[in-house]
Amino acid sequence: MSTTAPRIDRVSVSWNEEWDLARYFERYLVTRRLTGNEHARTALQECLDRYPGLPPFRKSDLDYFLDANFARVKR
Numbered sequence: 020m021s022t023t024a025p026r027i028d029r030v031s032v033s034w035n036e037e038w039d040l041a042r043y044f045e046r047y048l049v050t051r052r053l054t055g056n057e058h059a060r061t062a063l064q065e066c067l068d069r070y071p072g073l074p075p076f077r078k079s080d081l082d083y084f085l086d087a088n089f090a091r092v093k094r
Contacts, residue, residue, distance in 0.1 A: 027040060027067050027070060027076050027081075029076065030043040030076050030077070030078050031075045031076060031077045031078065032078045040067075041060075043078065043081070044059075044063050044064075047063065047082065047085060048060075051086075062089070063085065063089065066084075066085060066088050066089050067084075067085070072084075
């Protein structure tokens, strides 16, 4: 039995729509009025690597997690 968390590669935004991680990152950065550079995307990925949830990865859950934890990573 594996103890590693599943890698997030798709984000469920509705019952019938999923985004890849690049699109999710872009929307997250725009809606939070953050700079969308490579450093920010890397910091988002590092933060999501610590996400404790299991699939399906819902946008609302990831938004909440990033809102609570991303500020600590990006500095």
